Amino acid sequence: MAVEGLERIVRDHPFFKGLDESFLELVCGCAQNVRFEAGAYLFREGGPADQLYLIREGRVALEIAAPGSGAVTFQTVSEGEIVGISWLFPPYRWTYDARAMERVRAIGMDATCLRTKCEADHDLGYDVMKRLVPILFQRLQATRLQVLDIYGKPAA
Amino acid sequence: MVQPASHDPMVPQVMRVAQAQLDAPDVFTLKLEPEADLPRFTPGQFNMLTAFGVGESAISVSGDPASGDGIVHTIRAVGAVSRALTELRVGDSLGLRGPFGVGWPMEELYGKDVILLAGGIGLAPLRPAIYRLLAERERFGAVAILYGTRSPADILFRSEVESWRQRLDVDVHVTVDHADESWHGQVGVVTTLLPRIAFDPGRTVALLCGPEIMMRFGVQALGSVGVPDEGMYLSMERSMKCGIGLCGHCQFSPAFVCKDGPVFRYDQIRYLLALKEL
Numbered sequence: 001m002a003v004e005g006l007e008r009i010v011r012d013h014p015f016f017k018g019l020d021e022s023f024l025e026l027v028c029g030c031a032q033n034v035r036f037e038a039g040a041y042l043f044r045e046g047g048p049a050d051q052l053y054l055i056r057e058g059r060v061a062l063e064i065a066a067p068g069s070g071a072v073t074f075q076t077v078s079e080g081e082i083v084g085i086s087w088l089f090p091p092y093r094w095t096y097d098a099r100a101m102e103r104v105r106a107i108g109m110d111a112t113c114l115r116t117k118c119e120a121d122h123d124l125g126y127d128v129m130k131r132l133v134p135i136l137f138q139r140l141q142a143t144r145l146q147v148l149d150i151y152g153k154p155a156a
Numbered sequence: 157m158v159q160p161a162s163h164d165p166m167v168p169q170v171m172r173v174a175q176a177q178l179d180a181p182d183v184f185t186l187k188l189e190p191e192a193d194l195p196r197f198t199p200g201q202f203n204m205l206t207a208f209g210v211g212e213s214a215i216s217v218s219g220d221p222a223s224g225d226g227i228v229h230t231i232r233a234v235g236a237v238s239r240a241l242t243e244l245r246v247g248d249s250l251g252l253r254g255p256f257g258v259g260w261p262m263e264e265l266y267g268k269d270v271i272l273l274a275g276g277i278g279l280a281p282l283r284p285a286i287y288r289l290l291a292e293r294e295r296f297g298a299v300a301i302l303y304g305t306r307s308p309a310d311i312l313f314r315s316e317v318e319s320w321r322q323r324l325d326v327d328v329h330v331t332v333d334h335a336d337e338s339w340h341g342q343v344g345v346v347t348t349l350l351p352r353i354a355f356d357p358g359r360t361v362a363l364l365c366g367p368e369i370m371m372r373f374g375v376q377a378l379g380s381v382g383v384p385d386e387g388m389y390l391s392m393e394r395s396m397k398c399g400i401g402l403c404g405h406c407q408f409s410p411a412f413v414c415k416d417g418p419v420f421r422y423d424q425i426r427y428l429l430a431l432k433e434l
Contacts, residue, residue, distance in 0.1 A: 061343065073335045076343040080351070101340060141373065142345040146333045150367040151276035151306035 006031055010107060012055045014080045015131055023124045030113035035105050042083060042098040042106075043152045049086035049094050055079055057106030063097045074146065075139070083091065085109030085136065165400050168194075168206050168251030173244050174226050180213070182233040183277065184242040185218065187226045188252065195252070197221055199284035199417045200259025200391060200422075204399045206231065206251030206403050207240035208330075211393050214414070215241070216281035217255060222291060227252070227363050230280035238405070251284035254400040260285045260363055261389060264282035269297040269355040273374045275304050275346055275366025279312045280363050281418075293325055300327040300353040304346025304370070307332050308339045327353050346370065347377035357382030365391040372429055375422055392417050392425070 007028050010016050016027065034053070036042055042060060042071060051061075059078045063071040074096075077083050083098050083106070092111070118125030175187035195203070202216045213235070219228025232240040244250060262285065268288060274282050289299055303318060305311055311330060321328040329349040331342040342349070346366075355395050364371045371390050378388055394406035394413040401415030409428050411417065 016224075059342075063337075071337055071338065072332075073337070073343045076331075076341075078342075106209070112177070138348075142348060145345045145369065148369060148413060149333070150369050151304075151310065151333065 005031070006107070008097040009033075010054070011055065013056070013141070015054050015082050017132065019127070019141050021120075022043070023127060026117050026121065026124060027109070027114070030110045030117065031107050032110075033105070034108040034127060035103070038100055038102045040100045040104075042100065042104070043094045045096050047095055049084065049092045051084055052087055052111055053098075053110040054107040054109065055081050055083060056105045056107065057112040058106075059101045060104055061101050063099060063100045071099075076101065082135065085132065085139075088132065095097070110144075159273055165253060166254075166398070167213075168204070168253045168347065169250045170249055171227070172249070173248045174233060174245050176245050179230060182242070183230060183312065184233075185280075186241070186244060186363065187219070187227060187228050188240050188250070189226045189300075190252075192233065195227060195255055195303060196259060197227070197255035197284075198259040199288055200281060201255040201257050201394075202281075202399075202414075202418060203227070203229065203252050203254030203256065204396070205237075206253075207244070208249065208251065208399075210239040210240040212251070212253075213237040213241065213399075214256075216391070218280035218283045218396060218420070220287040221284050222287065226237050230277070230283075232277045236350075245283070253365050253399060258416060260391075260419055261421075262288055263362075265289070266295050267297065267359075267387075269360040269386075270299045271353070271362040271378070272299075273301070273362055273364045273366070273371075275370040275374075276306065276310070276365075278366030278370075278391070279287050279303055279317075282363060283313065285363060287402045290320070290326070290330050290432065293381060297359065298353070299325070299356050300329070300355065301331050302331075302353070303347055304331045304333070304349070304350040304366075306334075308335055308341070329353070335414055342398075345373070347373055347417045350377055350381060358384070360387055362388045363391075364388065367373075368393070368429070375426075385426060388422035390422055390425070 061073045061077045063073050065071045139142050177185045179185050196376050197217050199273050199375050202214050204212050205215050206212045215229045230288040232244040272282050273400040331344050360379050364374045392413050396414040397403045397405040399414045401412040406413040408428045
């Protein structure tokens, strides 16, 4: 795909919405189009966290294998959202599985490339961090609700 | 407010179970028929149901207010009374007082975009409002039903939710807190569904019903996308006994949930939701 097309896709994805033009070229240098068929894994728990995925189409199940229960899906992620945060912090290992529930098209960002550029240009790093932190916060809030099991049976 | 059919609101009338249906684990829907007059109700109101020999419990009406064919309640077995009610079968008798309380502000929804945010068994008190919205669909703007529950097995009124989903004039999204690989739908908390719907926040009214924690997260999420506090209504749950604001069991600071609620406008109770003592 032409670089211009990739830039347009990245610019239009909600995660990078409003990204300064000067950063766009830097970010796109780490990006490529990827596709996963239904059932394929974007990554597996324990593997190297080397990608950030911007989902363009399809739905991804984030799963953890629970003893005796098989894979338990704790979140699904769809078009306009991102998959993969573990690439931000050492030891850069995935802490869950990500499985394509249907055909998934995404932009895969090379995490090492992105981290390096963020380190080299802290303005870019700060911008990326400001985009990631609200997502982390939303997921933390969601996890709190799930842990509380609010739909579970109340005390009689 | 529609007045109870009985002249004395403390005297239950005897009802007979005409239909009993398992809707989810420990959740039964009972269709009740009166021996005398059928009580009329508005969406969001509740009745006090008596399991004879066990006790009385406040249960929201979950049926169609326009049907005129019995009165429907959806009950989750969580205590002695509710368990006894869910064990009733066709032909059994129970007591009913009501309807009581202030329901959903249906007339206020005319011309507005409407979001129904339901969690778990909270879909039941919203269902009468959904029937009304669908029956008068042309009178409202965009209508979205966002429903979150614990797991796919806990989805309430499943076939009905699927039929609503097939309509082209209602946006229906369902999510569960966790699922196995056989579930192909959304997993995550109900507030994550908000970005999936189109609405004009300034002319939106949201009706929320579910666990109080879910509703607190719900109003935060709605507020963050511009829905004003006075555009959100919550159905509150407290221990209701008399149903007419006399006994004080359900006192909610200056209000009684049974008489002044259970549906409250958010800006009028916002300060109360933060009080742990309530």
